[in-house]
Amino acid sequence: MTVSLIFVPLILVIMLNIPRLSGKTAYYTALAFFVWQFFSVFFPFLGSQQIADLIGKFFTLNVYADGISKIMIISAAIVGFVSLITSKVFSKYDSRLFSLSNLMLLAAAGINGLVFAKDIFTMYVFIEVIAAASYILISMDKKEGALEGGFKYLIISSIATVMMLFSIALFFLVAGSTGLTEISAVLNDFSGNTIVLAAIMLFITALLIKGGLIPFHAWLSGAYAEAPAGVSVFLGGIVTKTTGIFVLIRFLYSVAGFSGNIKAVLLIVGALSIVIGALIAVTQKDFKRVLAYSSISQVGYIVLALGAGTAFGIAAALFHVFNHAIFKSLLFINSASVEKQTGRLDVDSFGGLGYKMPVTSGTTAIAFLSAAGIPPFSGFWSKLLIVLALWSANCKGFAVLAVLASLFTMAYFLTLQKKVFFGELNPKLEGINEAPLSLTLSAMVLCALTIGVGLFFPYVIKILIFPAVGII
Numbered sequence: 001m002t003v004s005l006i007f008v009p010l011i012l013v014i015m016l017n018i019p020r021l022s023g024k025t026a027y028y029t030a031l032a033f034f035v036w037q038f039f040s041v042f043f044p045f046l047g048s049q050q051i052a053d054l055i056g057k058f059f060t061l062n063v064y065a066d067g068i069s070k071i072m073i074i075s076a077a078i079v080g081f082v083s084l085i086t087s088k089v090f091s092k093y094d095s096r097l098f099s100l101s102n103l104m105l106l107a108a109a110g111i112n113g114l115v116f117a118k119d120i121f122t123m124y125v126f127i128e129v130i131a132a133a134s135y136i137l138i139s140m141d142k143k144e145g146a147l148e149g150g151f152k153y154l155i156i157s158s159i160a161t162v163m164m165l166f167s168i169a170l171f172f173l174v175a176g177s178t179g180l181t182e183i184s185a186v187l188n189d190f191s192g193n194t195i196v197l198a199a200i201m202l203f204i205t206a207l208l209i210k211g212g213l214i215p216f217h218a219w220l221s222g223a224y225a226e227a228p229a230g231v232s233v234f235l236g237g238i239v240t241k242t243t244g245i246f247v248l249i250r251f252l253y254s255v256a257g258f259s260g261n262i263k264a265v266l267l268i269v270g271a272l273s274i275v276i277g278a279l280i281a282v283t284q285k286d287f288k289r290v291l292a293y294s295s296i297s298q299v300g301y302i303v304l305a306l307g308a309g310t311a312f313g314i315a316a317a318l319f320h321v322f323n324h325a326i327f328k329s330l331l332f333i334n335s336a337s338v339e340k341q342t343g344r345l346d347v348d349s350f351g352g353l354g355y356k357m358p359v360t361s362g363t364t365a366i367a368f369l370s371a372a373g374i375p376p377f378s379g380f381w382s383k384l385l386i387v388l389a390l391w392s393a394n395c396k397g398f399a400v401l402a403v404l405a406s407l408f409t410m411a412y413f414l415t416l417q418k419k420v421f422f423g424e425l426n427p428k429l430e431g432i433n434e435a436p437l438s439l440t441l442s443a444m445v446l447c448a449l450t451i452g453v454g455l456f457f458p459y460v461i462k463i464l465i466f467p468a469v470g471i472i
Helices: 002-017 023-042 047-058 065-092 092-114 120-138 144-175 180-187 192-210 218-224 228-258 260-283 289-304 311-342 357-371 378-392 396-421 435-455 457-469
Strands: none
Touching: 002 023, 002 092, 023 065, 023 092, 065 092, 065 120, 065 228, 065 311, 065 435, 065 457, 092 120, 092 228, 120 144, 120 218, 120 228, 120 435, 144 180, 144 192, 144 218, 180 228, 180 260, 192 228, 192 260, 192 289, 228 289, 228 311, 260 289, 260 396, 289 311, 289 378, 289 396, 311 357, 311 378, 311 457, 357 378, 357 396, 357 435, 378 396, 378 435, 378 457, 435 457
């Protein structure tokens, strides 16, 4: 499964570009790949092993799959699929659809390579593949805001890249290798070494920048809000959680461990991100910017869970990574639906859209409730696990903060729901209808996942989440 999911999208890009096939062909090819990626996790007999064996005759990569990888692969497949569907609605030209589909396949190869990597330098290479594809995706419309958002992403991401490269060089200096296992083996012998401490600090800081955490969040709102609609789904649903948060989980779980100083940094950064992200979200008037800053807040919960420094905390973080990928993608799809039907995103100019767009309104409400941690939706259970992990790790103050912040999240999300979908309809929007079927169907599928994971959460955590970190 590992090698095939990295090389197949690259081979598809080559096959699509040598004869320069149509945009629709590229689009359906990319859709088919994400479907195959999803099912290959559960049904390896679908050809992934045979393809991997064939590729293995020509290429060798130091990769492996574990439970954490599988969670990310499933999340990436779902988000990639709905991102493409959303993008097609906004793609007026065949050439744009062709370019977008190719870039999504390249990003998918980077994401899959990253989650399977056993080598810290290999991780860096795939992070940069994702970053390059993401920068072009953000800037595709060539509008001023999109170019500015892409430029900020490029500059700040480059700073993180330099820090990451320098830390990798320091790890190599100490361990004589860039393999995760080799680095982990020597860290205990050099635990107080200044070089090791500098390398860990630089690497973690770079990942926090990539993840858009406070105070390294300056690039995130512009990238999310100004990117094309489908790209916003992709960025918010999986990209930042892969290049930043997943690598942070992998690095701490497999290499550095959780010292007292690391836990303190994670708890402080997580708490600041939760609170400041939510406070800034309240002040925003643009629908997508509200979602962008709320993403900072939600990712803060993931980092806060890691701050517990326990296997239970890691499991809670992984569960929220998956849940956030689903309900945040749903929210960005619905913001795209509102933009498509009204031509605007200013929340103060709406009102009463629920009468005209009942599916969009209903699925948005469920996504908001899940994000706020209201039962029985999926977000409630991952937030509950986060609170329990913090409480059991004697981080009770942070556990209380997580609960109170969820109440605040519910308040501003319900306010947004009221402004956009409830109340009296703006007369200028009298003639609008529900969003296109492709958007509403995607929203309903993600909504069903949000409800289904919430209702069947004991099976999800027992089969998928807990085994990933060794909890039986």
